[in-house]
Amino acid sequence: MPSPTKKSVPAIDEVDTSYLETLIGYNARRAALTVISQFVEHMAVYGLNPVEFSVMSVVVHNPGVTSRQLCAALNILPPNLVGLVQLLENRRLIERKPHPHDGRAVGLHPTQIGEALMAKAEVTARELEIHTCSKLTPNQIQTLVTLLQKIYL
Amino acid sequence: MPSPTKKSVPAIDEVDTSYLETLIGYNARRAALTVISQFVEHMAVYGLNPVEFSVMSVVVHNPGVTSRQLCAALNILPPNLVGLVQLLENRRLIERKPHPHDGRAVGLHPTQIGEALMAKAEVTARELEIHTCSKLTPNQIQTLVTLLQKIYL
DNA sequence: TATTGTTATACTCTATAACTATA
DNA sequence: TATAGTTATAGAGTATAACAATA
Numbered sequence: 001m002p003s004p005t006k007k008s009v010p011a012i013d014e015v016d017t018s019y020l021e022t023l024i025g026y027n028a029r030r031a032a033l034t035v036i037s038q039f040v041e042h043m044a045v046y047g048l049n050p051v052e053f054s055v056m057s058v059v060v061h062n063p064g065v066t067s068r069q070l071c072a073a074l075n076i077l078p079p080n081l082v083g084l085v086q087l088l089e090n091r092r093l094i095e096r097k098p099h100p101h102d103g104r105a106v107g108l109h110p111t112q113i114g115e116a117l118m119a120k121a122e123v124t125a126r127e128l129e130i131h132t133c134s135k136l137t138p139n140q141i142q143t144l145v146t147l148l149q150k151i152y153l
Numbered sequence: 154m155p156s157p158t159k160k161s162v163p164a165i166d167e168v169d170t171s172y173l174e175t176l177i178g179y180n181a182r183r184a185a186l187t188v189i190s191q192f193v194e195h196m197a198v199y200g201l202n203p204v205e206f207s208v209m210s211v212v213v214h215n216p217g218v219t220s221r222q223l224c225a226a227l228n229i230l231p232p233n234l235v236g237l238v239q240l241l242e243n244r245r246l247i248e249r250k251p252h253p254h255d256g257r258a259v260g261l262h263p264t265q266i267g268e269a270l271m272a273k274a275e276v277t278a279r280e281l282e283i284h285t286c287s288k289l290t291p292n293q294i295q296t297l298v299t300l301l302q303k304i305y306l
Numbered sequence: 307t308a309t310t311g312t313t314a315t316a317c318t319c320t321a322t323a324a325c326t327a328t329a
Numbered sequence: 330t331a332t333a334g335t336t337a338t339a340g341a342g343t344a345t346a347a348c349a350a351t352a
Contacts, residue, residue, distance in 0.1 A: 057173055220335095
């Protein structure tokens with residue numbers, strides 16, 4: 001008489017993901033998705049998703065930056081930036097001005113509204129770090145940032 | 154007479170992304186994209202993208218796992234897993250068998266072909282870690298994994 | 307000839323609602 | 330009534346090719 005636990009096709013009680021959890025790629029992706037979903041949630045009050053936030057941030061810290069420079073800095077493809085810039089311009093967060101010495105290029109500048117919005121948004125982003133990394137000490141957060149940059153920079 | 158550098162609308166020589174580089178979310182996303190693009194490149198020989206690799210890995214290490222369990226473990230929505238499972242089944246990498254004591258569920262099992270493929274793919278994935286993290290010591294890789302898990306687990 | 311910005315478009319990934327079969 | 334698997338579909342994100350204007 002077979003014991004009750006003997007089955008030719010057993011069921012899985014708890015899924016073992018220990019192998020995947022040893023891989024950098026798996027952990028980086030899972031962590032990034034967690035951080036980003038919290039970012040989306042808390043930045044909704046400013047009407048900014050992560051990409052819009054980073055574009056605005058680069059424009060505020062680099063007034064006059066061109067689309068090409070933005071694309072290179074943020075790893076965005078030029079066709080995908082066009083609609084983004086138009087959206088931010090329509091919201092009066094940025095302005096497009098002629099480039100000082102390249103007739104092909106256009107400089108992107110923050111408006112007063114854009115600067116005011118980002119001043120608040122960047123404070124929120126900083127507070128969000130603490131919340132997202134609540135299980136990490138400030139020292140560990142700094143270590144994490146340093147190690148991540150060694151991968152992509 | 155104005156100096157040549159005096160411009161009302163100056164150009165940006167080099168884009169300053171130092172603010173964004175202090176944010177966990179920005180770094181996690183950029184690092185994840187770098188790691189994943191290398192993974193895609195090196196796993197193409199097996200015909201597996203990152204999601205297919207993780208599904209296959211969980212099935213191999215948890216024979217009989219159900220779709221629901223897979224979804225919960227890998228953070229995939231059930232409708233998006235359906236096509237994935239069909240694809241892997243068509244490639245004879247997994248098999249669907251009746252669940253031992255739940256008529257609604259279906260157990261996913263690796264075939265011999267699937268197990269053989271994943272044995273090789275997991276070796277490649279391990280080698281890829283070393284390549285992707287060439288600027289990190291084994292100790293730093295371990296630290297990075299631990300810190301990332303504190304965020305999403 | 308090369309580059310900036312742009313349009314059009316396709317492909318992938320992700321998300322939601324609703325259905326069926328079973329518990 | 331709740332859950333597993335599925336279908337259909339919508340939306341977001343990402344990709345390539347090609348064009349006009351300027352360098």
